[in-house]
Amino acid sequence: MQDARRAVLVINYNGKDISTDLTKSLIDFSYNDAASGALDDITLNLEDRAQNWQGPWEPTAGDKIKAEIRTINWDKPGEIKKLPLGTFEVDTFDFAGPPDAVAIKAVSLPVSSNVRQERRTKAWEKVNLRTLADEVAKRAGLKLLYEATDNPSYDRLEQAGVSDLAFLLETATKEAIAIKVSGGNLILFDEFEYExxxxxxxxxxxxxxxxxxxxxWSTTLVAYRACEVVYTNSKKKKTYRAAYTPPRAPKTGPILKINEQVDSQAAAIRLARKSLREKNKEAxxxxxxxxxxxxxxxxxxxxxxxxxxxxxxxxxxxxxxxxxxxxxxxxxxxxxxxxx
Structure with missing residues (x-):
């Protein structure tokens, strides 16, 4: 059996390696390397007939779990590879039965942070996306990793009764910039550069x-061939018009039409391209x-x-x-x- 291909789960719980004890009760484990806007998380499903996880081992919110997957003889004999998954904080505990079983879920965001739950109203004046992200990261106890090429600026942004994380996600998504919370970092990156x-x-x-x-494929997800932006600023009495057609776009097909606030012609062009990307990604x-x-x-x-x-x-x-x-x-x- 020592030569068999296998995967081993290594779990460090609040600084203690519990991997050996865990193998006796583990039903399954999953690590979710989440899509943009969602938190990375891990879930441990454990049988608990001895009621250890309901009693002396019962988790507490904020407990830290460091996880790793090791593969042994996976691709060739004698080879050991490691996949460190990071450190997570317990935020959910479920108990069901019979037979008794528990599920422990931990997330990549410190549970003491309120950037997911607390709704705020704030006007952001003369701000760029990186500054906005940096403030949210500090409030969440995270380090900002800004890996996008663009750093859009705004004359004014309105955060109206939504959480900091939701507001940042909404703002970044309009710029075709993705967001991840992983390994103690708030990461903003341009998917186009990753592509x-x-x-x-x-x-x-x-x-x-x-x-x-x-x-x-579905006819409801037909890709748009172009995007047109038209916005009239009533105070400036000026209308901004912009259009974007991607390379190798079909000659026929629907056109995406956008009417959203922009502060300049450059912003209108950027909005056209990035709105088209967000729509066409679904196809x-x-x-x-x-x-x-x-x-x-x-x-x-x-x-x-x-x-x-x-x-x-x-x-x-x-x-x-x-x-x-x-x-x-x-x-x-x-x-x-x-x-x-």
Missing amino acids: KKAPITSITRGESNVINYNFN GKGSLTLMGDIRMATGLTITIKGWKRFDGKYIIESCTQSVGSGGYTTSIGIRKVLGW
Whole structure:
């Protein structure tokens, strides 16, 4: 058995390695490397007939869990690889039965932070996106990693009765900038820049270790061929007009029309391009479940081969690593790269 291919879960709970004890009660474990706007999280499902997790071991909100997946003899004999998942704080505890079982969920955001729950109203004057993100990060007890090329500026932003995190997500999404909370960091990144990176691997039908897959197309998700922005500033008595048509756009098809506040012609052009990206992203999505693969992570690109019309380069939008009675599997949500 020592030579068998296997995956091992390593869990450090409040500074103590409980991996050995955990193997006796573990039903399954999952790590969710979340899509933009959602928190990374882990879930431990445990049998608890001895009622340890309901009694002496009962979790407390804010308990810290450091997790890692190790693969042994996975790709070749004698090889050991590690996938550090980061540190998470317990925020949910569920108990069910019979037989007694518990589920412990921990998230990548400090539970003492109120940036998810507390609703605020604030007017932001003469501010840029990085400054806004930095203030939210500090309030959340996180370090800001700003990996976007653009840093849009605003004359005025209105935060009206929404949480800091929700407001930042809404503002960044309009700029086609994604948000992640992971490893004690608040990360803002430009998906377009990530799309340009070389694929980490190819997944080929009939050759790669694919357990199941899903691709689809729908007439309700037909890609727009262009975007037009028209906004009239009544105070300045000025109308801004802008249009964006991506490279290799079809000659026929619907046009996305936007009427949102912009402060300049440059802002109108930027809004046209980035609004078109957000809409057209929905037209090329799929999902795959693979035999466990520690290389997979949100924001990386892969090449899909052998699924004909669905072949091409994709970016990973979400990734779930699971260890349990069914072995070790990796599930990814993917989106076709737009290329502009």
